Amino acid sequence: MSTTLHQPHQSMAAASLRGIAKSYKHFRLNNIDLEIEPGTVNGLIGPNGAGKSTIMRIMMGLVTPDQGTVSVLGQPISSRDASAKQDIGFFSDDMRLYKSESIAFHMQFVRSLFPGWDEVYAQQLLDRFGLIAQQKVKGLSHGQRVKSLLLLIFARRPKLLILDEPTNGLDPVAKQEVLSELMQIVNDETRTILYSSHNTQDVEQVSDTITFIDRGRVIASNNRDEFLDGWRRFKLQAPQNWQAPAIDGMRPESTFGNLRVMTLDRYQTGVEDRLQSSGATLESSESMTLEEIFVAAVSRGREEKQ
Amino acid sequence: MNTQAIQILFLKDLFLSRWPLFGYLVGGLLSAMVTYLPGETAGFIGFILMITVTIAAGIHLIGVLLLAESIDMTRVFVMSLPVSLLDYSIAKISVVLVAFLIPWLAMLASLTVLTFVVPEAKPGILPFLVLLFLFMLAGFCLQLVTAVVTESVGWTIVVVVLGNVLLNLFLKSLWEHPVISQLHKSEVLLWPPIVLQIMAIEAIVILVALGLAFLFQIRRRDLV
Numbered sequence: 001m002s003t004t005l006h007q008p009h010q011s012m013a014a015a016s017l018r019g020i021a022k023s024y025k026h027f028r029l030n031n032i033d034l035e036i037e038p039g040t041v042n043g044l045i046g047p048n049g050a051g052k053s054t055i056m057r058i059m060m061g062l063v064t065p066d067q068g069t070v071s072v073l074g075q076p077i078s079s080r081d082a083s084a085k086q087d088i089g090f091f092s093d094d095m096r097l098y099k100s101e102s103i104a105f106h107m108q109f110v111r112s113l114f115p116g117w118d119e120v121y122a123q124q125l126l127d128r129f130g131l132i133a134q135q136k137v138k139g140l141s142h143g144q145r146v147k148s149l150l151l152l153i154f155a156r157r158p159k160l161l162i163l164d165e166p167t168n169g170l171d172p173v174a175k176q177e178v179l180s181e182l183m184q185i186v187n188d189e190t191r192t193i194l195y196s197s198h199n200t201q202d203v204e205q206v207s208d209t210i211t212f213i214d215r216g217r218v219i220a221s222n223n224r225d226e227f228l229d230g231w232r233r234f235k236l237q238a239p240q241n242w243q244a245p246a247i248d249g250m251r252p253e254s255t256f257g258n259l260r261v262m263t264l265d266r267y268q269t270g271v272e273d274r275l276q277s278s279g280a281t282l283e284s285s286e287s288m289t290l291e292e293i294f295v296a297a298v299s300r301g302r303e304e305k306q
Numbered sequence: 307m308n309t310q311a312i313q314i315l316f317l318k319d320l321f322l323s324r325w326p327l328f329g330y331l332v333g334g335l336l337s338a339m340v341t342y343l344p345g346e347t348a349g350f351i352g353f354i355l356m357i358t359v360t361i362a363a364g365i366h367l368i369g370v371l372l373l374a375e376s377i378d379m380t381r382v383f384v385m386s387l388p389v390s391l392l393d394y395s396i397a398k399i400s401v402v403l404v405a406f407l408i409p410w411l412a413m414l415a416s417l418t419v420l421t422f423v424v425p426e427a428k429p430g431i432l433p434f435l436v437l438l439f440l441f442m443l444a445g446f447c448l449q450l451v452t453a454v455v456t457e458s459v460g461w462t463i464v465v466v467v468l469g470n471v472l473l474n475l476f477l478k479s480l481w482e483h484p485v486i487s488q489l490h491k492s493e494v495l496l497w498p499p500i501v502l503q504i505m506a507i508e509a510i511v512i513l514v515a516l517g518l519a520f521l522f523q524i525r526r527r528d529l530v
Contacts, residue, residue: 057530062385064527079529082308082390090386094530096379098322112314113387149383 013071014038014160014192015059020068022054029054029216032068039189043207043224044196045294051216052196053092056164059194060090073160086114089158091149093165099138103131103148107155114156122155129177143174150178154185161185161193167202175202182206200291210290212297219301220265224290231293232267236260238280245278247271251300263288263296307396311389315397316404319371323405326370330363334409338416342424356413357442357473364446365466367405368453372398376457385529395523399450399516406446414439430492433501434480440508441476445469447515454519 013035020032029051036042046052057063059072061079070077075084097106103126111117126133129147140148146166153161163182167175179202185191186206197203203210204224211221222230233253238260244250249266260280264271272285288296320327337359341352375381375398385394417435421427445466452465480486485498 060386062382062529079385079391079527082311082388082393085386085388088386092382092386094379095382095386097383098380099378101322109314109318110387113311113389 014040015072015194016070017055017059018069020055020058020065020070022058022063022065027051027054027216029058029065032218034211034218034221036192036194037209038192040208041186041193041195041206043203043210044194044213045198045200045203045210045290046196046213047198047298050213052213053164054216055213056090056092056162056194056196059162060085060088087159089153089156089161089163091146091153091161091163091166093168095149097137097145097148100136102134102136103140103151104133106137106148106152107133110152110156116157118155118157121157122151125151125154125181128181143170146170147174147178150181154181159191161191161195163193163195165197166195167197167199179205200289200294204290212294212301214298214301215305217301217305220297227293228287228290230265230267231288231296232264232271233284233286233288233292234262234264234272234275235283235286236262236275236280237283242280243278245274247274251296253296259283265293265297265300308388308390308393311387311393312397312400315384315389315394316401319397319401320405323367323370323401326363326366327405327408330359330366330409331412333359334363334413335416338413338420341417342420342427344426356417357438360410360413360439360442361445361466361470363409364406364442364449365462367402368446368449368462369459371402371405372450372453373457373459373462377459379530382530391526391529392524395520399454399520399523402450403447403516406443410439410443410446428490428493429495431490432495433497434486434489437480437486437501437504437508438477440505440512441473444508444511444515445473447512447519451515451519451522455522 015034015036017032017034020029020034022029027049032051032055034055044052044055054063058065058070059077061077061081064079072084073087075081077084107122111119125131129144129151131144131148131151135144137145137148146169150166166182167178170178182193182195183206186193193206195203195206207224209222210224210227212219220227237258239258242260244252244260244262247264250262250264250271253261253263255261262275272282276282334356337352337355339352340355341349343349343352375384385391414435418432421429421432421435448469449462449465453462456462483500485500489496489498489501
């Protein structure tokens with residue numbers, strides 16, 4: 001299954017992936033269609049190995065897809081053309097700086113490639129992130145390394161930020177510092193962010209739209225609030241021979257004796273009445289957290305695939 | 307092609323390799339000088355040191371500038387910048403080659419000067435030295451193409467070892483060659499046809515290896 005996240009005009013999209021496929025020995029990215037609207041924060045959620053990093057690397061031209069087309073900020077992306085990267089800031093969890101050199105060396109190196117480098121902002125970020133410019137990279141903690149990389153990205157003032165697991169492995173304080181800075185960037189409505197994580201709480205905090213990815217496929221994609229409003233969990237007491245009413249998007253989650261737990265991905269008012277009238281006793285109708293929605297969507301996606 | 311980006315990447319890599327480069331330059335110059343110290347033992351030690359410095363410089367610079375970028379994932383950082391694969395490839399292959407050529411040329415140049423300056427030295431040795439240095443440059447270029455294609459420390463070391471074995475065989479064949487073996491005794495600088503033919507073969511190997519390294523690098527589909 002491939003899902004298109006919003007369908008704006010081609011020229012409107014900050015990034016557009018159409019029919020992207022990429023095969024590795026033990027993994028395949030399948031027919032990915034993704035449209036990212038300008039000025040939005042887009043969360044990409046998936047378990048480890050789902051294909052999030054591959055999608056982002058394809059968007060940066062670091063990986064060439066076997067099929068499909070990619071355009072970012074109105075320009076086709078490939079490893080042969082670097083012009084679009086002038087306005088893209090890319091962070092990857094496995095990205096490394098030169099360990100024998102200082103943060104200042106890297107700032108000077110990146111500044112030499114970006115005419116729009118904002119030195120005042122860079123100095124502010126050094127201060128806010130508690131970094132010392134003269135410190136060598138090999139002496140940095142994981143959190144300081146991540147913050148150094150983000151400083152090098154943010155100070156370029158890119159139009160599109162592609163952030164692959166930026167909060168992975170950060171302590172709560174460092175994570176909050178990074179998320180706060182992201183929130184500041186989000187306030188600038190001209191900038192677009194694609195943010196991947198397997199931590200749903202981080203994504204929920206900053207994202208307007210959310211896409212779930214599992215085993216190389218997009219399994220669901222929607223506006224964050226519509227996701228949260230559209231999913232519901234019901235707990236019912238029902239006899240053994242109870243037949244669930246045919247409600248579109250309703251699936252059994254678990255059964256404990258007479259207790260049935262059902263999830264619904266297209267919630268509408270009146271569903272509770274239909275359940276009650278089917279012979280079951282409704283114990284609760286609960287909203288679901290993004291993490292619960294994600295787990296349910298992954299499980300449904302895998303069932304559909306089988 | 308973005309010449310400014312190529313220049314920035316080139317200078318960045320040259321800066322990153324400044325300490326090993328300085329070490330090999332000093333080591334190379336010292337070994338060249340030791341070669342021309344009085345006595346056969348000094349000459350032999352200087353000669354062995356020179357070969358050692360050249361081989362060490364080659365594998366170290368390929369490791370620091372090329373393989374480490376892939377293994378340490380610093381290439382993801384560099385390629386996230388406005389740099390195309392062509393820019394990256396030109397800068398990378400040029401800087402690895404230039405970094406190696408700095409101590410290589412310094413050694414060859416100092417040996418050439420010393421050959422004409424030191425009273426006991428005979429200019430006839432120079433063609434032999436040029437053949438030897440071109441052989442080591444060809445060996446380095448083969449290591450470079452191996453590193454580019456395989457991105458593997460293991461395979462690059464295999465080529466280094468094979469290169470060393472071939473170097474010994476090459477030296478042995480030069481010493482046993484009826485014309486070349488007599489050159490070092492000559493007071494006059496001579497370039498017999500056999501020397502020019504071997505030089506031409508070495509030059510072809512160097513150019514083909516560099517061409518292949520560049521071709522493989524720019525045809526790479528995935529950079530991570």
